[in-house]
Amino acid sequence: MQKCERxxxxxxxxxxxxxxxxxxVTSLTLRLVESKPTSTGTYAALSxxxxMCRSFLTTRSNLADRKSGFSIDDLPATFRNAVSVTKSLGIPYLWIDSICILQGDKEDWxxxxxxxxxxxxNAYLTIAAANAAGDAxxxxxxRKPEKILPVDIRFASSEKNIDEREIGIYIQPRCQPTTVYEPLDGRAWCLQERCLSPRILFxxxxxxxxxxxxxxxxxxxRGFKRQRLIVQEVIPRLLYNGTISYVGxxxxxxxxxxxxxxxxSDKLPALSALAAYAARESNDKYFAGLWKGDLRRGLLWCRQVRRNxxxxxxxxxxxxxxxxxxxAIAPSWSxxxxxSAIHFTVMDPSSTxxxxxxxxxxxxVSIIVPGKNPYGEVASGYLIISAPLISFATDIGWDTTDVSEIAVNRAWEHNVLLCPEQEEIDISVESSFDHPADIRCEIFGLPLTFSIDTAGNFYEEGDHIGRIKGDGEEWKIVHGIILCRKDDGGDGDCYVRVGCFRIHPIRLSDFMVRVTEMPRRMVKIV
Incomplete structure (x- = not known):
């Protein structure tokens, strides 16, 4: 800690x-202190x-008691440990969310x-109770005793009147970042705490x-390379070519x-601190987890699949x-x-x-925030895009009593959709539906981006497209989201997002010729 500070x-x-x-925490009796807006000091924060522990919470009704003082023995084990660590490091103040924020008071929260x-x-240090699944x-x-082999090395001296010198060396297995999945690693609320803290003691x-x-x-x-993301790596940043990257x-x-x-309902509030910091640093506008400066790429997300x-x-x-x-806790496009877990198309190595x-x-684009945290809960929102809509037909029946097991258990379903506007071209239409059991209506495709098809170059022979090696004309992948029309009382062009798609291999010029012939619509997505 001293080395870092110095x-x-x-x-x-x-x-x-x-x-x-x-x-x-400077005396035997702990006190909750309400600071003035200009009060300064050094404090530690607990992550x-x-x-299931709810044994020591601050509420509006017991706030006065907390300010008058309480014993460390009144606290659950994790809080007691945090107080002990804070005191031993000579830090005068400690911040714990469930004590320093009034519980059950929505406005204060x-x-x-x-x-x-x-x-x-601004915390001098964040104490991460990584190994505790609950405050109790x-x-x-x-801990398990470390495997250490003590070795004594003796140095003989050739000079008279000088005794042999002995040095103790302790040999232990090489330290590696922990392979144990700690309870704190799996909690959504703790991610922003980890990103924002300049110093963390795990x-x-x-x-x-x-x-x-x-x-x-x-x-x-032993030192090691930092493992965690920090806030500077998360905020949108300006690249050398003048563009802004949102990959972090x-x-x-x-x-x-x-x-x-x-x-x-905590999905957005649990990320609101990071969003507030990023908005302040980037001067971009934030809408339900996405940034206006990169909205079309941000809309391209799909469900993430893992089995191990x-x-x-x-x-x-x-x-x-x-x-x-x-x-709904957010607009369907967010x-x-x-x-569940999601994956962004822009994070695919082939689609960067x-x-x-x-x-x-x-x-x-607009959202309505019901509370006082502009980056917290969202009551509703809409997105209006001017674009052509692609008609999609499906070659499987949407029998919701027997939802396609492949569509449910895999992120992407191949060749399920047909695109009548592109039927003259031999292409593949791949789809990923957010909630397969919900799809009971006519679906449309809203094209948003394109990327190079890195799977290989292609040649045309009649109606057949084949892959060849070597240089050749670039073929593209067109990416977009799948929409269903929403019945909202008469607005014919109001839709909800139900998934995403990609069309490939296709020449961009061929695609643009066809979509240019389609009427442009003012598509409202809620």
Whole structure:
């Protein structure tokens, strides 16, 4: 910690303002302190899994009692451990969400939730209770003894009157980043805490681990390359060619959606601190998990499929989801509307150079936020795009009593859809439906981007397309989203997103000729 403070300029805290409430740990009696807006000080923040423990919460009714003082013995084990670590490091204040934010008070929760970016980014240190699945467990646990071989080396001296010298060396297996999947690694709420914190002290199952922005160390002293994403790698950033890259954000969201979250309505609030920080730094506009500056690429997401998991790694985010939620938590075009893990097309190695199609233009986008956190829960929203719509026909029946097992259990279904507008060309139309059991209506394709088909070059022979090696004319993949018309009381061009598609191999010129002949529509997606 001292080495980081002395040598790492990137880890220095530029703003030492205290959060609204902190715990004063400088005396035997702990007190909850309400700071003034200009109050400064050094504090630690706790990152933890609540689990089933709800034994010590601050509410509006007991706030006065918390301010008058309480004993460390009143706290659950994880909080007691955090207080002990904070005191031993000489840090005067500690921030714990369930004590410093009024529980059951929606207004206070929204106000304090909107400040979470500052809470963790301004903390001198974040204490990560990584090995505790709940607050009742504690994280200062007995550990397996390390395998250490002590060796004494004696140095003989050729000089008279000088005795032999002896040096003790301790040999142990080489330290590696933990292969144990810690409980904290699987919680959605904890990802933004990890990204925002400049310094984190991890209490893992078998070791103590330090990670700051510049370096990582095990307690045995061996360094390692930082494993976690930091906020500077997540925010949209300007590239040397003048374009803005959102890949860091998409990478983080993919990670985020693989983590467990107890309440679906927390999907956006649990990411709101990172969103607030990124919006402030990038000056971009944020809409339900996506950025206006890269909206057409951001719309291209599909369900992520995995079958193998490490011990204790949450598998629920990868469970098959055939039907959507009864109550929407985000517009259908946002990845936050999907309950499970997602993958962005732009993150495919073969699709990193996605270019937007000139036939598609974003006209308007809007969301309604019901609370005081502009990056939190979303009540509703819409997206209006001017574009041609491609008609899709399906060659399988949508029998919802026997949903296609392939469509449910695989991310992409090949050659399920037919495209009448492109029927003269030998192409493949691949689809990924968000909720296969929901598809009971006529479907359309909204083309958004294209990329080079890196599977190979192609030649045409009659109606057949073949693949050849060597140089040749580039063929493309056209990417887009699948829509169903929504019955909203008469607006004929109102749709909901139900999946995404890709068409390939196709020459971009051939595709554009055909879509240019189609009427452009003002497509409203909700």
């Amino acid at each position: 040598k790492h300029s990137r880890c220095s805290i530029s703003n030492e303002y205290l959060p609204t409430r902190v715990i004063d 933890h899994c609540w689990g 929204e106000i304090e939730g909107s400040k979470m970016a500052d809470v963790y980014s 467990e504690g994280f200062l646990k007995a 209490f893992d199952t078998n070791t103590l681990r330090w990670e700051c922005i510049e370096k990582g160390w095990f307690e045995a002293g 954000w998409y990478n983080m969201v993919e990670n985020y959606t693989t983590r467990a979250i107890s309440y679906p 998991f490490r011990a204790h790694e949450p598998s629920k985010p990868f469970e098959d989801v055939t039907k959507s939620l009864d109550t 990845w936050a509307s999907f309950q 150079d996605l270019e937007v199609l000139s036939c598609t233009n974003v006209i308007d």
